[in-house]
Amino acid sequence: MTKDYAKKRKTARKSNKRSPRQNSSSRKPLSPILVFVGGVLITLFAVFLWVLVKKPEIIKEVIPVKEQAEKVETKESTAAESTETESSEPKFTYHETLTNKEIKVDSTRVTTTDSNKTYIMQCGAFRKQDDAESMKVEMAFIGFQANVEEKDGWYRVRLGPYNSKRAAESDRHKLQDNNYQDCRIW
Incomplete structure (x- = not known):
């Protein structure tokens, strides 16, 4: 019986033409x-x-x-x-600290402002007077009163005079909001 079994096994090996099984449990290498x-x-x-x-x-x-x-x-x-148990109100509050706080300010220091100084804002300079006048009209629609001055063949569109630079800056920001980006303050 063992001889018959051995013969069957040999013939089974020869007739088996399948490739060996791939182990499905093989893992990828760790990174x-x-x-x-x-x-x-x-x-x-x-x-x-x-x-x-x-x-x-x-x-x-x-x-x-x-x-x-x-x-x-x-x-x-x-x-x-x-x-x-002694009192239901807390003894320390943030509000009381701020209201009772005293700040000393040196009032003898005087800021010097030159009240004689004035500022002019120029928004354009043109070779043709018609171009300067059209810019003046556009500024009038926004709410500014501009002047056109001629000097050395150039027609300058100017605003002012302003007593403070802050007022000139405020008008310049309003003009920037309306796409007049090239205004300069002197």
Whole structure:
């Protein structure tokens, strides 16, 4: 019986022309980044365990801080409970601190302003008077009264005079909102 079995097996091997099976459970190799991160985590855990075993005083320094914080919280809660029994209103409020705050300002310091100084804003300079006049009309529609002055063959569209630079800047910002970007203050 064993001879018959051996013959069948030999003939079965010869007749089997299939290729060997691929193992479906074969895995892709792990990425190097994953291996590196895993190694770092394992190292950190090992260092933590080593610190616990070899240097317990470091851990004791950290743990009492938490215990002290808990003790302070319990002391504060007992103190708060005792003050609540004495009076229902808190003794310190942010609003009272601000309203009772006094600020001293040196009033002897005087800011010097030159009231004689005036500012002029120029928004355009043209070779043709018609171009300058059309810009003046466009500014009139916005609400500004411009002047056209001629000097050396140039027709300049100007606004002003302004007593302060702040007033001139304010008008310049209004003009910028209406696409007059090239106005300059002198």
